[in-house]
Amino acid sequence: MGGAGERREPDRLAGPLPPGDRQRRRHCRLRLGNDAQTGDARSRGSPDRLRVTTRPRGSRRRSRPGDGPRSLRTPSPTIWLYGRHTVRAALQNPERRIHRVLVAQEAGRSLAESLARLLRRRAPAPVPEARARQDIDRLVGADATHQGVAIEVDRLPEPNLERLCRAAGPGTVAVCLDRVTDPQNVGAILRSAAAFGAAFLAMPERHAPGETASLAKAASGALEIVPVVRARRFAHALGILRASGFACLGLEPASPDSLAAAVARMNADKPIALVLGAEGSGLRPGTRANCDSLVSIPIRGDQGSLNVSAASAVALYELRRRGRSPSSTGEA
Structure with missing residues (x-):
């Protein structure tokens, strides 16, 4: 410690930051503030004091309402299934709850009739909706091989x-x-x-x-x-x-x-x-x-x-x- 007559050296940045500190700057916010004790610090040539605020290593920012990626983690209560084998099996499964049945107008009457027969075994059952193939493409994706049929269903209950x-x-x-x-x-x-x-x-x-x-x-x-x-x-x-x-x-x-x-x-x-x-x-x-x-x-x-x-x-x-x-x- 210095004596009473010694002048206290002003705070300075002693050269470049070490490599580890340079990496930590990605997680730091630097704020410059004036000397709180002496209002004439600048007149004496003293540089502004450097204050560094860091977030603890390993901590994460709290999610905010509307954050996209986190909202995608919650699955929707319903899903769209497509493809003739998949749809027929779902319609025959009593554990599946069916909400909507879409049939492409270009698929032909035989597909609509076969689905209607399966639906008659369920109570209650939705009425098949005739749609253009492009509408189903937009719903399930243009790359999906839906074969002209798609159904909206609840997810299956979790077995024990x-x-x-x-x-x-x-x-x-x-x-x-x-x-x-x-x-x-x-x-x-x-x-x-x-x-x-x-x-x-x-x-x-x-x-x-x-x-x-x-x-x-x-x-x-x-x-x-x-x-x-x-x-x-x-x-x-x-x-x-x-x-x-x-x-x-x-x-x-x-x-x-x-x-x-x-x-x-x-x-x-x-x-x-x-x-x-x-x-x-x-x-x-x-x-x-x-x-x-x-x-x-x-x-x-x-x-x-x-x-x-x-x-x-x-x-x-x-x-x-x-x-x-x-x-x-x-x-x-």
Whole structure:
């Protein structure tokens, strides 16, 4: 500290800012203010005092009303489904609530009549509306293959995993997807699950596609047949399956144990949960730890691995071939 007779040096910026401080300037607001104690600071040549206000690292600005990106996170209570297979399956599903049915005028009378027959089985049922194809294009998107028909529906009610497990009979097969995010893949897996008689499909609430028109179109009606459970904690969902008597078999290309060999060692009545991971990253470590066994599908070594939807189809067929999936209502 200086003595009473010493002059106090004015505050100055000592050279350029260090690299770390230069980076932090993106998160800083600089404000210049006069010396609060002496009104004649400028007359003495003292520079303005520099005050730096920073936002704590890791903090985020609070969302404001009308912020676009955050408002998009809340799904609409209704969605538009399109495509003839998808629409027919939705009209035959008693769990679906139908609000509107649009039929392209160019689609012909046969489509309108077939939809009207399905609608007569529902009470109450909307009256089909004849529209120009361009109107439906604008509604669902010009790139969507709607085949001249679109319906506005409520989202399906969320099924309960514990209840599905209690209803599972001997040899039941379920499908679990660990962060498979492509709606086309999930739709194709749902289609295979319906074809080979899987009882239900479980996937995380996050890092998974929602109930969208593109997923429903890729599933080609299977979304109305196979219940889809969205688990807040995927590892916990696998724990519920294991506690309910399911054997969780994780598909892992590098595993020396094949799916066929693992199933052959099991009791024929043992329910199986087939667990598949995302393409590239595969199963997460926590998911592997919650599987009873890691199994593979033998393929040629120079082919690497199968697409996740192709792997699910092969695995579900193998389980069906061995007498699994008794919930199936017909041959694929």
